[in-house]
Amino acid sequence: MSFPLLTATAVVPAIGAIATAALPAAKRTAAKWLALLFSLLTFALALVVAFRFDPGAKGPFQLTESHAWIRDFGVRYELGVDGIAVALIALTALLVPFVILAGWHDADTLEEATPNRRWRPTQGFFALILAVEAMVVISFEATDVFLFYIFFEAMLIPMYFLIGGFGDRAGADGEERSAGRRSQAAVKFLLYNLAGGLIMLAAVIGLYAVTADQLGTGTFSLTQIVDARAAGQLDLGTTTERLLFLGFFFAFAVKAPLWPLHTWLPGAMSESTAPVAVLITAVVDKVGTFAMLRFCLQLFPQASSWATPVILILALISIVYGALLAVAQRDIKRLIAYASISHFGFIILGIFAMTSQGQGGATLYMVNHGISTAALMLVAGFLISRRGSRLIADFGGVQKVAPMLAGTFLIGGLATLSLPGLAPFVSEFLVLVGTFSRHPVIGVIATLGIVLAALYVLVLYQRTMTGPVKSEVSAMPDLRARELVVVAPLIALLLFLGVYPKPLTDLVNPAVEHTLSVVDKKDPKPTAQVNAVPGSGRTGHAASDQDVEAAK
């Protein structure tokens, strides 16, 4: 038996979480370094996964592991990755070390505030982050629906404590009020996601019942179900398929989040510390959109087509609505949260456009949005912790006193508004093109998001960074070394993936093609026949490139 690489990628952060939590109260610094070490180990493993993965290989999943787990119910411990999962695991493993570094001092205030505590905030904070990472990674890997469900739900628990336990202490009013708001936000987060999860659980069990009925033995295995459908052995029936689809989709739409199920996100993101907010929006929420691609579309292809018009409209509303609300926010983190809602609208739009550009773009969008939001949110966190306030009006003229802070904030913002040359542009344009080619009107309305994104980003930048220097920010220090270590690689990555996204598209394209073939959708053909241009260098090059690729 070969080395269980996928299991290891999830187990390493889990061990890290336990080890970090086990450290005695006095070893606070050691706990931080230990957590960082384990997150880096996980990243190394994720890179190994990415390199071992062969995008050209046949079959939907690679590096598979399969063991019987609960025999009586056909639950298997089944792992496997496609290109989409590899990309998202890499994203998760990449971001967590930055989250840990950025949150280096987030638990310190709690240590000082509660000297006679019964728990160890520092150890807890970093252990919880690693626990979330472990569960997210295994959710991306699971190809057994039940296995996925368990970790999809279980990650709520560490997230709940991260949101409720560790605030940024930068609310407009006193600590007591903000503690109240914080726990309210955490409970809201939990309830929304639990409600989604409950409905999904019903659908999961329903799916089992149907397979047990028709195949003889019940199964939760994605590959088995897809194969059985393709072979004609399994027919869910229109109504059942639609109900099951809705059950799954509801849970994922809450997590993603899709309008009108989004209202938990702004509270959860603004009340938690910036690194935790990054964990929510850049990592955990991606499980929702990822699961739409992997489970909703592949398990219920017909129902997915059936629900597409409604979902496209909801996604479109998310895009415009999230952006409009971002414009009106007075709190920096709430603004970024609403911007994320707009961006999740784009991702879901791309997924349900059912074109290779739309879905490829949506997958790239998940990765790029993760990086760009992390850059913007983490710099915002540095800014907020310096001033002790999240309110935009409390800043002004920061550019003059802290040019590097302002510069990195601007780049994060420009990535958020999808400036060409930075990674998010590639994915946003692909989503738009992919949507437009099937649904022109929706595609055109979605481009409004381009203008609105510029509005909320530039207004935020103008109000916080430009103008006369406010006296409260006049002594603000510029980025420190640790902070620069967090931001610089993210910016470099945004630039690299903006200029050369090919490694990512090569990884993702075959998985997208597979998904589309399961859903039985083909890209619309261009309406006009294109004339070959005599003597044009471009077409010559294009042909030779394809030859080279074919030869490989």
Place this chain on the structure above:
Amino acid sequence: MENLIALLVAAPLVGAALLLCGGKRLDRTGHWLGTLFAAASFAVGVALFADMLGRSADHRALHQHLFTWIPVGGFRADVAFQLDQLSMTFVLLITGVGSLIHVYSIGYMEHDERRRRFFGYLNLFLAAMLLLVLADNYLLLYVGWEGVGLASYLLIGFWQHKPSAATAAKKAFLVNRVGDMGLSIAIMLMFTTFGTFAFGPVLASTGATSEGKLTAIGLMLLLAACGKSAQVPLQSWLGDAMEGPTPVSALIHAATMVTAGVYLITRSGAIFNAAPDAQTAVVAVGAVTLLFGAIVGCAKDDIKKALAGSTMSQIGYMILAAGLGPIGYAFAIMHLVTHGFFKAGLFLGAGSVMHGMNDEVDMRRYGGLRKYMPVTFVTFGLGYLAIIGFPGLSGFFSKDKIIEAAFAKGGTEGWILGGAALLGAAITAFYMTRVMLMTFFGEERWRKAPTPSPDQPSVEPAAETRGEYAPPHPHESPKVMTLPMIVLAIGSVFAGGLFSLNEAFVKWLEPVTSFAHGHPPVSATTVTAATIAVLLLGVGVAWLMYGRRPVPSLAPRGSLLTRAARRDLLQDDFNDIVFVRGGGHLTTTLVQLDHTLVDGAVNGTAASMGGLSGLLRQLQSGFVRSYAVQMLGGAAVLVAATLLMRGV
């Protein structure tokens, strides 16, 4: 040779990266470094130009394929360059004028502590602009298109401690983004229609699709051009953009970036030629803007804003010409190049005046400066003669041809367009003469302290009454600034004539843009005579108003039109009411709704459906464990429901 093309873009890009990331140790040499990279790009451009001239007209286009940028399914974008006669023209203009303005900025920005960053942004602009004109497909062009927008944003807001500069920068970016929407949609339309958005296949296949599709693409491209080139209705940002340092106004907001819309339309000529309705829209936009900008230019007392109005108007001429099809493309580009010389020269002259006048921009505070700044006066004067179309100078040749082509459009349309272009020429002569007279002639109004405006009474007593007014000491600018002005003045004088020798410029561009001789309903001599007549008329009226009579140092109330023109013909008021306030109301209402309606509805539904309110209470009282029990209970109910449903 084609491998050199990437170097054109790479040189300033490397410069920008070095200057922006290099830190303080480059503070002392940064401006020279930036200038060097710009000049290097110009040198490469000249080498490529010489090489291009050595080949026959049909074999001049070069391609360079760097790498595949975005391959997803049938969608394929490349990073690939195309250097043909049209791109070459722009490359020389951008790097040539760009290098001159780098030199000028060494002097102009000497006392600015962030000079290194300024040069970094200028280099970034050059790289983006070169990418825009060298791209061989629309998506890569889009990268340059937004790249110049970013550079423009950074440079308009360069003095961002001034709230007005920060606001102007934001406004420019936003209005441009509206145009960018047009470009995105155009690219998407091309992709769904042709399956590609590379220039070669798209422009060669216009016959394969319907006119309706082409019209839609054309209109979207026009929207993009309106944003970038400050054409009605997206013109409102250009006046505010004058908040940027003057070299920026000269390079970006006069000579190069704002002309990108003309490039886009000319480059997409094959699409417009096959879509007459889109062409009509283009000429309409051009004609309206050339009058709009000219009228605004007449009313402004801020020298840079008067010149900005003029820029808008001159680009209106170019857009008009580009909308005329093959009879106009070459002249649009020719006017673009000559305008690049004289308008950059005029802006640099304005900067030189401001430099010597303590950064005063109000022309009513100038007067009689010719004695103090002889070089500026002469170079500015030559630029002035060029722009009003004084016979023999650059502007005369290029503008006259556009007016002729407008008449040649034929029918009533031709008369309207030609008439508008002639009227525009008269107004141009008027407002430019006004600028000239108010700045360099007449009483030296700056010797006296400004009288407070009756509209905005100052709380503090006037400086003069306190005896604190120290008049400025106007002086000529240093050589590093006057030298570029002299070079540009030479271009303003001779470029037009050179281009027109044997129709050299038209023949040069013909393989790319195609060319057809227009046949105006009246003879070319008549058009030229009329142009000269309206020119004299405009100059004469301006002299009567501003030359013969003293200029009041405080603006008179003025007629209704003047007052509207001072406010950019009320466009800003419209934007403010509709978009700023209307949008503000919309978003605040939405915030309310989100809180009460959406959140409330979801919570309400959840509570009534699943007994979640009970769960909420228990959770808040700390019974987290009951979560598991409730989950199982709820699940059981739902599973039962689903199983029952299966029978349905």
